[in-house]
Amino acid sequence: MQSQPKLPLTSAERTRSALASIPALPFNRTTIVLDPGHGGTDSGARITDRTVEKDVTLALAFRLRSLLTARGFTVVLTREKSEANTPTAPFMPLTLDDRAGMANHERASACLLLHATPSGTGVHLYASELEARTGEVTAGPWLTGQAAWVGQSRAMANEMGEALTRSRLPVVNGAASVRPLDSLTCPALVVELAPLSDDAETINDQSYQQQVAQAISGALVAWQTTAQAPTRLPAVLPGVENRP
Amino acid sequence: MSLRGRRIVFWIMIAGIIAMGVVLFLHRQQARGRVEHLADDLPMDAPYTNEQPVTFAVANDDDGTIATTTRQLALPTETTARARALLDHLAAEYALPGSGHPLQPGAAVNEVFLVPLPVVGHAVDSSAAAAGAGEHSATVLVAPDPATTVNPQTPGGELAVIDLRGSFVNEHPSGVEVEMLTLLSIIGTLHANLPQIEQVRFLVDGRPRETLAGHADLLRTYPSRETVTRGTQSSLR
Numbered sequence: 001m002q003s004q005p006k007l008p009l010t011s012a013e014r015t016r017s018a019l020a021s022i023p024a025l026p027f028n029r030t031t032i033v034l035d036p037g038h039g040g041t042d043s044g045a046r047i048t049d050r051t052v053e054k055d056v057t058l059a060l061a062f063r064l065r066s067l068l069t070a071r072g073f074t075v076v077l078t079r080e081k082s083e084a085n086t087p088t089a090p091f092m093p094l095t096l097d098d099r100a101g102m103a104n105h106e107r108a109s110a111c112l113l114l115h116a117t118p119s120g121t122g123v124h125l126y127a128s129e130l131e132a133r134t135g136e137v138t139a140g141p142w143l144t145g146q147a148a149w150v151g152q153s154r155a156m157a158n159e160m161g162e163a164l165t166r167s168r169l170p171v172v173n174g175a176a177s178v179r180p181l182d183s184l185t186c187p188a189l190v191v192e193l194a195p196l197s198d199d200a201e202t203i204n205d206q207s208y209q210q211q212v213a214q215a216i217s218g219a220l221v222a223w224q225t226t227a228q229a230p231t232r233l234p235a236v237l238p239g240v241e242n243r244p
Numbered sequence: 245m246s247l248r249g250r251r252i253v254f255w256i257m258i259a260g261i262i263a264m265g266v267v268l269f270l271h272r273q274q275a276r277g278r279v280e281h282l283a284d285d286l287p288m289d290a291p292y293t294n295e296q297p298v299t300f301a302v303a304n305d306d307d308g309t310i311a312t313t314t315r316q317l318a319l320p321t322e323t324t325a326r327a328r329a330l331l332d333h334l335a336a337e338y339a340l341p342g343s344g345h346p347l348q349p350g351a352a353v354n355e356v357f358l359v360p361l362p363v364v365g366h367a368v369d370s371s372a373a374a375a376g377a378g379e380h381s382a383t384v385l386v387a388p389d390p391a392t393t394v395n396p397q398t399p400g401g402e403l404a405v406i407d408l409r410g411s412f413v414n415e416h417p418s419g420v421e422v423e424m425l426t427l428l429s430i431i432g433t434l435h436a437n438l439p440q441i442e443q444v445r446f447l448v449d450g451r452p453r454e455t456l457a458g459h460a461d462l463l464r465t466y467p468s469r470e471t472v473t474r475g476t477q478s479s480l481r
Contacts, residue, residue, distance in 0.1 A: 037458070037459075038458060042458060044418055044458050045417070045418035045419050045457075045458070046418070053418070053458075096454055096455075115419075115420055115459065117419040117420065117421065117422075118419070119305055119419055119421060119422060120308070120421065124420065124421065126420060143463060143464055144464075172308070176420050176421075176424045176459075176460070177424070177427075177460060177461040177464055177466070178420055178424075178455075178459050178460060178461060179454050179455050179459070179460075179461045179462075179463065181461075182461065182464060190420060192419075192420050192421075
């Protein structure tokens, strides 16, 4: 009896077999990455005559770290001083790609890019503008790594927005392309702190910053149980043959 | 020859001279007409359209919106010059006193380049026979990377590469919203007037730059799209 010749796999079968061999990467539900924007010679926006953005973002990051640590999270800050230098080479300025790399290595349940602005009021939350991708490509392009996580990021933005609204803080929830948000492989948001009122000095109000930090940390406690890692896709797309 | 014969010859010669003068005058007029006709077809100035309604997507910092505004303008007919003129008019709009999105006066754009999509390149063909000294290496066409490139939605779709001036970028106000409004305003204005542009990329003084003023991403390729929704609201909020 002759054995039947083995037929080549269809593209759907190749995809299924490839997906079965790539499990979703686990992530640390109790780890949060905070990136206080700017630092060093990059002061960011001038909020008032005496306040620059890099100082406001660092102050908010310290408040968030305290509250999140008290709730059992491990908090990783990309910078802890006014200067922004790489941990391995202290005299090298921290680039935006360095910040994204630090965040991605943590496999955190949330990555928050902290910024501040003199315009508008309250807290502005921005998720990536990238078109959502169904799964994470194992060797995807650096500038669109967030695409697989956009759905999670938007869900986190909604949860955080509701928490801030419950705290009676003005919230703007939208989408923007802010470096290095699109390179992050975690649920990621830009959290931009604006003054509480028309007076720009209110951005330095300690009780206001504390109120914002409490609302965000409370939202992250709820978020850590709902966050889901995206499925992983093979690097070679179905139907595209490998080159010899 | 008799006196009468001489007179006849004299008047015949006079008539011939006059006839030749008339013929030369007519030839000269015809030659001048031909030259003037050719001069009419030569491009002495850049061709402009007549004044026509032009749509701008204008940002407003107060409410974070982008709304359409129409102006009567004469623009260059050549596409890249038209794109640049549109952006110069947009920057001038923001430099006006009382602007809802105040920016420093001055030109914003060095140049706009339009590249047909998908973008393809060339690479040295390693499989070809080695070229001798002084000969050119064989090259092959490199197809766009499907993972990173968006194919044109319609035939003739183009990528607009906008080379911003360093002076414009360095003076731009810093902040997520204000920077995104500038980019969305540029993208929306190009989309409204040059629908063949499907993607937009930015350079600053001919080089890639990470952000506009510390926030908005200048490294990514933006899809050209309508940035005004319901007449007044932008997609930013």
